[in-house]
Amino acid sequence: MSSFGVKVWCAVVLVVIVGELPMSTDAQASGLDPSFYKNTCPNVHSIVREVIRNVSKTDPRMLGSLIRLHFHDCFVQGCDASILLNDTKTIASEQSAPPNSNSIRGLDVVNKIKTEVEKACPGVVSCADILALAAEISSVLGQGPDWKVPLGRRDSTTANKTLAGLNLPGPSFDLTTLKTFFNRQGLDVTDLVALSGAHTIGRARCQFITDRLYNFSNSAQPDPNLNTTYLQQLRSICPKNGPGNALTNLDSSTPDKFDKNYYSNLQIRKGLLQSDQELFSTPGAETVSIVNKFSSDENAFFEAFKASMIKMGNIGVITGNKGEIRKQCNFVNTQSIELGLGLYNSEDGMVSSS
Numbered sequence: 001m002s003s004f005g006v007k008v009w010c011a012v013v014l015v016v017i018v019g020e021l022p023m024s025t026d027a028q029a030s031g032l033d034p035s036f037y038k039n040t041c042p043n044v045h046s047i048v049r050e051v052i053r054n055v056s057k058t059d060p061r062m063l064g065s066l067i068r069l070h071f072h073d074c075f076v077q078g079c080d081a082s083i084l085l086n087d088t089k090t091i092a093s094e095q096s097a098p099p100n101s102n103s104i105r106g107l108d109v110v111n112k113i114k115t116e117v118e119k120a121c122p123g124v125v126s127c128a129d130i131l132a133l134a135a136e137i138s139s140v141l142g143q144g145p146d147w148k149v150p151l152g153r154r155d156s157t158t159a160n161k162t163l164a165g166l167n168l169p170g171p172s173f174d175l176t177t178l179k180t181f182f183n184r185q186g187l188d189v190t191d192l193v194a195l196s197g198a199h200t201i202g203r204a205r206c207q208f209i210t211d212r213l214y215n216f217s218n219s220a221q222p223d224p225n226l227n228t229t230y231l232q233q234l235r236s237i238c239p240k241n242g243p244g245n246a247l248t249n250l251d252s253s254t255p256d257k258f259d260k261n262y263y264s265n266l267q268i269r270k271g272l273l274q275s276d277q278e279l280f281s282t283p284g285a286e287t288v289s290i291v292n293k294f295s296s297d298e299n300a301f302f303e304a305f306k307a308s309m310i311k312m313g314n315i316g317v318i319t320g321n322k323g324e325i326r327k328q329c330n331f332v333n334t335q336s337i338e339l340g341l342g343l344y345n346s347e348d349g350m351v352s353s354s
Contacts, residue, residue, distance in 0.1 A: 031317075031320070033152055037124065037151060041117070041124045041125050043120060045137070048133045048134055049141075051109065052066065052137050052138060061202050061256075062106055062138070064199075065104070065105035066106045067135045069107075070312075074185070074316070075181075076160055076164045079132065079153055079317050080156035081126065081153075081329060082159040083104070084127055084330050085158075085330060088335055092162075094160065096161065098165055103205075110329055113130050114127060126325050127329035128156075128318070132149050132153065136309070139305075142201050144305070145305055149310075150310060150313060152319055154322060154324060156318060171208040171209070172212070172274045173278070175282040178275060182195075186311075186315065187311065189286055189287060190308070193287050194305045194307075196262075199262055200254070200257075200259055200261060201257065202249075202255070204247070204248060204250055205247060206244045206247075207245070208273060209238060209248070209272060212273075213240075214235075214240050223274060230269070250276075260301050262276075263292075266280035266281075266295075267280060
C-alpha cells in the first residue's frame with residue numbers, strides 16, 4: 001500500500017474461528033495446499049526464511065515491504081507474481097504504475113530467495129508462492145502472527161500496468177472508495193481493517209502525506225482528523241517544499257514490530273495515511289468498532305489478519321497446467337531463454353525501489 005498498501009461485516013468472532021482452521025475453504029476450492037511442496041521442495045519455507053532473516057538484520061523495514069508486496073501483487077490480476085515482471089518488448093511492467101512507483105520494495109530480496117530456492121529445487125517453486133511465503137515469514141519475524149500458507153500457485157506470463165493503476169488502493173482514499181476497491185477483490189470490511197493493519201510495521205515516503213499535512217482536499221489547511229502534535233512532528237520530517245523522499249514511520253510507536261498499536265494510533269488520530277485514519281474517523285462507519293476491537297485485543301487482530309491474508313492469497317490464483325513456473329521471477333521463461341539468462345542472478349535484472 002502505498003504504501004503494503006495496502007486489506008464479516010459484523011462478526012469478528014467468526015473471523016477468529018475461521019482463522020483457526022487448518023486451511024480455508026477458499027484455499028481448498030482454489031486447489032492450494034500448505035503441503036504442496038512436501039515431496040518436491042520440503043525445505044522451501046526454511047530457505048525463504050533464512051534469506052529474509054539475514055536481510056532484515058540490516059534492513060528491518062524490509063519485513064513490512066514484503067508483506068505489502070504480496071498485497072500489491074494480488075490486487076492486480078490475482079496472486080500470480082505479475083508484479084515481478086520487468087519491462088520488455090511485450091510486457092509493460094506493473095512496477096512503474098503510479099501506485100507502485102516509489103512505493104514497492106523487496107524485489108531484489110525476492111530475487112535472492114529465488115536464487116536459493118532454484119539451487120535446492122530447480123523449476124519447482126513458483127515466484128507467486130515465494131511472495132506468499134515471504135509475507136507470512138515477514139509477519140513472524142516482526143513478532144506478528146504465523147499461518148499455514150496455502151501453496152501451489154503458478155506464475156503468470158503477463159502483467160497489466162493499466163490494471164495496477166485501476167485496482168490498487170491509494171493513500172488518500174476515503175472509506176467508501178476503499179470499501180469499493182476491496183469489494184472488487186471479494187474482500188469485506190473486516191478484511192479491509194485487518195489487512196490495513198499491515199501498516200503497523202515499516203515506513204512510507206513523505207510524498208504520500210504532503211497534501212494531508214499542508215493542503216488537505218485543496219483547502220490550504222491540514223487534515224482536521226490529524227492529531228495536532230503528530231502534525232507538527234510530521235511536518236518536521238516532511239517540509240512543505242521538500243523532495244518527498246524522506247521516510248516516516250507508518251506506526252509512530254513501534255515501527256519495527258508487528259502489533260496492535262496501529263489501531264491504538266488511529267484512536268488518537270495518529271494514522272499516518274489518510275486511508276488509515278478513515279477507518280476510525282469516518283462518522284458512523286462500521287469499521288470503527290472493528291478498530292476498537294483490534295486495539296483492545298491483539299489476538300483478535302492476529303486471527304483476523306491471518307484469515308484475511310489467506311483469503312487475499314487466493315485471489316485469481318493460477319494452478320494446474322496453466323501459467324508456468326518461472327526460472328527467473330522478473331522474466332517469463334521464453335524471455336529468459338531469448339536473453340540467454342542462466343540461473344537467477346540476485347543482483348541484476350530486477351527493478352527495486354528504494
